[in-house]
Amino acid sequence: MSTALHAHDETVDAPPAVRVVVIPDSFKGSASAVEAAEAMADGAREAYTDRGIPVSVDALPFADGGEGTLDALLGAWGTEPLTVDTTDALGRPTRARFGVSPDGATGVIEAAEANGLPGIADVPLQARTASSRGVGALVTALLDRGVAEILLCIGGSASTDGGTGMLSALGARFLASDGTELPDGGGRLGELASLDLDRLDPRAREVRWRVACDVTNPLVGPEGAAAVFGPQKGADPEDVRVLDTGLDRLADVLTETTGSDLRDVPGMGAAGGMPVTLTALLGAEVLPGSQMVAEVLGAEKLLARADLVLTGEGRFDSQSLGGKVVDAVRRLTPQNVPVVVIAGSVSVGRDELRRSGITAAFSIAQGPRTLDQMRDEAVPAITWTAFNCCRLLAHHPRQPAPGPDPATP
Structure with a gap:
């Protein structure tokens, strides 16, 4: 797309234009959210222009707070990623990306850039x-x-240390009973006796923290960070027991320090328990990733003036309607505005689609294709599908589709 993302382009001398908002997630492994937004915008613009209908297209790459959120925000902001020397989850030197909004007021981090599982996939966990x-x-x-x-954004972490490593890098000290500082990792947290916050960077308490979290697991116990997510990070049953005990001890010390016990609060078990120290010590706000991204990008205001919304992702299924990008777009769009999903594959049934409030869903597959072919052809296929969808809707550009069937629970 020749225009900048989130820029407004309008056919001149032909008001009123049909307002189309394209607001997709990435098609993982095939197209970034930026590429998908560009492709949908190109298809929508061409379809309406072909029929001589004035059109205004706003393209907003979106994400749910997980992998790809950094790129989506940078794409929407029109800023470039920055890099810094750091270490991976095992302490090895690496470089990691981060982003800053155009006005310099907001920074975004994907924690997995520095402590993610992919970064240590070359060695045993x-x-x-x-x-x-x-x-x-x-x-x-x-x-x-x-x-x-x-x-x-904290998804994809390889650590189960309750965020203590990150806080240590900012100057906090997690001490054993003899006053020595504990080594990195969650394996020794069971020995934690006290915190020393005298050297904590004061700027860390002055900024506003928002943490994207799309799980509701508590910090400890059978549904906690170690038990549920530890095995995928290489933890055997004994490791799980040790890590869970350590996180429980961390919660004890945080409670003694702050007077607030967070161990059973939903979401504190995400990313190896990282939210618990951020919340207790830095006052972080933990919220669903799609909500955080929507607020930062002003998605609701943009969607409020749409005549048609195109969204999408790699696979549109039942999980898509439970807090992911498509679900967020559906909830933020006025009920009388059609919302069309364009996806690599569509496995939502008719009844579920009726109840969802989604107007229609289309797969980008153009005949029998292998997965590799689908990946290679994703961007032009997204454009083609958006073109076809909008060409059909262009016959009745001002007739919005109904919302959920009121008779259906």
């Missing part, structure tokens, strides 16, 4: 010693740039 320390260097880089707000 080390559940007890994996640390979030590397994320602290990203935070410091943002603080040095003077941001007022940090958006932290």
Whole structure:
């Protein structure tokens, strides 16, 4: 698309234009959210222009706070990624990306850039010693740039240290009973006796923290960080027991320090328990990732003036309607505005589609294709599908589709 993303383009001398908003997630492995937004915008613009109908297209790459959120925000902001030297989850040198809004007020971090599983896939997983320390260097880089707000996306972590590594990098000290500082990782947290916050970077308490979290697991117990997510990070049953005990002890010490016990609060078990220290010590706000992204990008205001909304993702299924991008777009769009999903595959049934409030859903597959072919052809296929959808709707551009069937629960 020749125009900048989130820019407004309008056919001149032919008002009123049909307002189309394209607001997709990435098609993972095939097209980034930026590429998908460009492709949908191109298809929509061509369809209406072909029929001589004035059209205004707003393209807003979107994400749900997980993988791809950094790129989506940078694409919507029109800013370039920045990099900093840091360490991975095992303490090895690496470089990680972060982003800053055009006005310099908001910074965004994908924690997995510094403590993610993909970054340590070349060696055996080390559940007890994996640390979030590397994320602290990203935070410091943002603080040095003077941001007022940090958006932290925490999915995909390799660590189960309750965020202690990240806080240690910012100057906090997690001490054993003899006053020595504990080593990185969650394996020794059971020995935690006290916190020393005297050296904590004061700027970390001055900024606003928003943490994207799309799980409701508590910190500890059978549904906690170690039990549920530890095995995928290499934890065997004994590791799970040790890590869970350590997180429980961390919760005890945080309670003694702050007077607030967060161990059973939903979401505190995300990313190896990272939200618990951020919330207790830095006052972080933990919220669904799609909500955080929507607020930052002003999605609701943009959708409120749409005549048609195109959204999409790689696979549109029942999970898509439970807090992911498509669900967020559906909830933020006025009920009388049609919302069309364009996806790599569509597996939502008729009844579920009726109840969802989604007007229609289309797969980009053009005949029998292998998965590799679908990936290679994703961007032009997205454009083609958006073109076809909008060419049909262009016959009745001002007749919005109904919302959910009121007779259907």
